[in-house]
Amino acid sequence: MPQQERIRVAIVGAGIAGLTLAVALNAFDSEQKIAVDLYESAPELSEIGAGINVWPRTWEILREIGLGDALIPLFDHYPDLKPRVIWEIRKADQKNGFKVIDIMQNGGALRIHRADFQRSLINYLPLAGSGVPVNTTCTLHLSHKLVDYSLSISSTASYPNSGPVTLHFADKPSKTCDILVGADGIKSTVRRLFLSRLPSPERYVKFLDPIRTGTVVYRGLVDKEELRKASPGHRALDHPGLTYVGKGKHAVVYPVSGGKYVNVVAAVHDKSKQGTTWEGQLHQEVSQSEFYDRFVGWEEEFQTLIHCIRRPTRWVLQALNHLDIFAKERVFLLGDSAHAMAPHLGAGASVGIEDAYILASLLAHPSIPHPLSMQHLSRITDIYNNTRVPQAMSRSKASSDQGHLFALSAPGFERFAEGDDVPRDMLVDLFHQVEENWSWATSKADIDRRQATDLLLESRARL
Ligand SMILES: Cc1cc2nc3c(=O)[nH]c(=O)nc-3n(C[C@H](O)[C@H](O)[C@H](O)COP(=O)(O)OP(=O)(O)OC[C@H]3O[C@@H](n4cnc5c(N)ncnc54)[C@H](O)[C@@H]3O)c2cc1C
Ligand SMILES: *[C@@H]1O[C@H](CO)[C@@H](O)[C@H](O)[C@H]1NC(C)=O
Ligand SMILES: *[C@@H]1O[C@H](CO)[C@@H](O)[C@H](O)[C@H]1NC(C)=O
Numbered sequence: 001m002p003q004q005e006r007i008r009v010a011i012v013g014a015g016i017a018g019l020t021l022a023v024a025l026n027a028f029d030s031e032q033k034i035a036v037d038l039y040e041s042a043p044e045l046s047e048i049g050a051g052i053n054v055w056p057r058t059w060e061i062l063r064e065i066g067l068g069d070a071l072i073p074l075f076d077h078y079p080d081l082k083p084r085v086i087w088e089i090r091k092a093d094q095k096n097g098f099k100v101i102d103i104m105q106n107g108g109a110l111r112i113h114r115a116d117f118q119r120s121l122i123n124y125l126p127l128a129g130s131g132v133p134v135n136t137t138c139t140l141h142l143s144h145k146l147v148d149y150s151l152s153i154s155s156t157a158s159y160p161n162s163g164p165v166t167l168h169f170a171d172k173p174s175k176t177c178d179i180l181v182g183a184d185g186i187k188s189t190v191r192r193l194f195l196s197r198l199p200s201p202e203r204y205v206k207f208l209d210p211i212r213t214g215t216v217v218y219r220g221l222v223d224k225e226e227l228r229k230a231s232p233g234h235r236a237l238d239h240p241g242l243t244y245v246g247k248g249k250h251a252v253v254y255p256v257s258g259g260k261y262v263n264v265v266a267a268v269h270d271k272s273k274q275g276t277t278w279e280g281q282l283h284q285e286v287s288q289s290e291f292y293d294r295f296v297g298w299e300e301e302f303q304t305l306i307h308c309i310r311r312p313t314r315w316v317l318q319a320l321n322h323l324d325i326f327a328k329e330r331v332f333l334l335g336d337s338a339h340a341m342a343p344h345l346g347a348g349a350s351v352g353i354e355d356a357y358i359l360a361s362l363l364a365h366p367s368i369p370h371p372l373s374m375q376h377l378s379r380i381t382d383i384y385n386n387t388r389v390p391q392a393m394s395r396s397k398a399s400s401d402q403g404h405l406f407a408l409s410a411p412g413f414e415r416f417a418e419g420d421d422v423p424r425d426m427l428v429d430l431f432h433q434v435e436e437n438w439s440w441a442t443s444k445a446d447i448d449r450r451q452a453t454d455l456l457l458e459s460r461a462r463l
């Protein structure tokens with residue numbers, strides 16, 4: 001197909017969400033009608049942070065878009081639906097810590113290093129000369145920081161923005177596209193511009209900037225060989241996943257990089273900081289003693305892990321208020337730019353991957369003509385918005401609720417302080433709730449896909 005007849009999709013941001021969209025479009029674009037330009041502000045593609053949990057629901061999407069063979073060797077276990085422990089919960093803010101329960105799930109949690117995950121996505125981008133079979137053409141533009149976009153005002157009265165979108169970059173020539181997808185993360189520029197141009201922009205002021213969740217996390221990797229030397233027989237040496245809980249704090253510990261490292265994320269919750277804004281650095285390297293001082297009195301096996309982290313970092317966690325509009329006219333928000341959330345369900349990237357899966361299914365659908373008509377575009381916009389907003393909102397709320405449960409701040413736990421004995425049956429009941437809250441992770445995303453494409457077919461009947 002001549003390049004100029006393709007639907008031109010500009011993706012701003014090459015994080016997990018933006019990359020997944022490019023790969024998913026290529027997988028579904030059987031008519032080869034889409035051209036992607038991927039704009040990334042950084043001069044190279046890199047990923048900070050360490051481990052990430054991929055759940056069966058998300059795995060099925062990744063396999064469907066062609067990443068199965070690449071990802072399987074990078075997970076900590078083979079993806080199947082056997083019941084597995086995702087977390088052993090330990091009451092750990094006391095010297096004599098103890099096991100509460102094992103949280104189980106069919107298929108467990110697939111644990112992967114972020115850099116490995118991102119590399120697999122990059123290797124599957126349909127770039128010219130990459131060797132990846134091309135349905136959707138894709139061009140990567142590094143060092144392209146979007147600073148503004150403009151919708152052209154055309155004379156078609158019924159569709160005032162029927163012309164292309166012009167994208168403006170810092171120190172780079174402007175470009176155009178038919179559809180702009182903001183996948184530019186929690187501090188999204190596209191979101192800021194998009195919301196400020198809606199009718200009644202004052203309604204959206206509280207969604208421009210992220211707010212603090214009230215949680216600070218200390219993160220780091222433990223080299224397994226070092227841990228073995230420091231503490232032969234340590235529980236984390238051969239364990240699928242541990243969560244050390246205490247009043248107001250909790251830490252998750254799981255293997256990444258095929259078991260070479262143990263990923264540690266330790267959260268300190270402070271409700272008084274919730275909802276406030278933060279101007280400082282979001283993450284920075286801190287001393288080991290700062291990390292250790294927050295966990296004085298905790299069970300020794302957890303403190304040993306802290307001692308094995310050479311260069312811990314501290315992250316001030318932020319999230320977005322629950323936004324209720326992800327798309328309008330020619331602009332779509334995807335991933336953290338639409339719904340950055342607390343990490344306590346390990347769901348943030350998963351929801352962005354689902355956004356990409358649904359949007360790619362709609363755009364590549366055989367009922368969508370090229371060039372794109374405004375009627376069809378407006379149906380896609382409505383369906384994307386109406387299906388993704390509720391999913392993201394419920395997952396985001398559940399993620400922050402889950403943080404309160406992990407930090408023993410559920411109703412009934414008010415009377416306990418850090419280090420107190422808590423009756424075991426209370427803990428067991430609480431963590432059974434936590435286990436039930438993970439049931440979304442084994443639900444099926446292809447049901448959502450079918451729902452979205454059925455809506456498209458229904459609307460075609462009406463057009
Ligand atoms: C401690 C922690 C643990 C987590 N654990 C999990 C987990 O286990 N499972 C899970 O699913 N999720 C997890 N998450 C959430 C997950 O990390 C995020 O949801 C996900 O990485 C967001 O991806 P994204 O592509 O939307 O945004 P980002 O990764 O932020 O990517 C945005 C990209 O856009 C680029 N960009 C920004 N502005 C511009 C611009 N103006 N022009 C051009 N490019 C721009 C950036 O450089 C970046 O490359 C966790 C998060 C935290 C903080
Ligand atoms: C190209 O599209 C076809 C039809 O959807 C699909 O079978 C094929 O896997 C796609 N190619 C890639 C690399 O995803
Ligand atoms: C987007 O979807 C949400 C959830 O269905 C809905 O409340 C909102 O009105 C929609 N916005 C637009 C502009 O369609």
Ligand SMILES: CC(=O)N[C@H]1CO[C@H](CO)[C@@H](O)[C@@H]1O
Nearest residue numbers: 398401402433434436437438
């Ligand atoms: C999504 C979900 O199941 N959320 C539940 C998690 O647990 C809390 C506490 O029991 C419930 O209130 C939520 O409804």
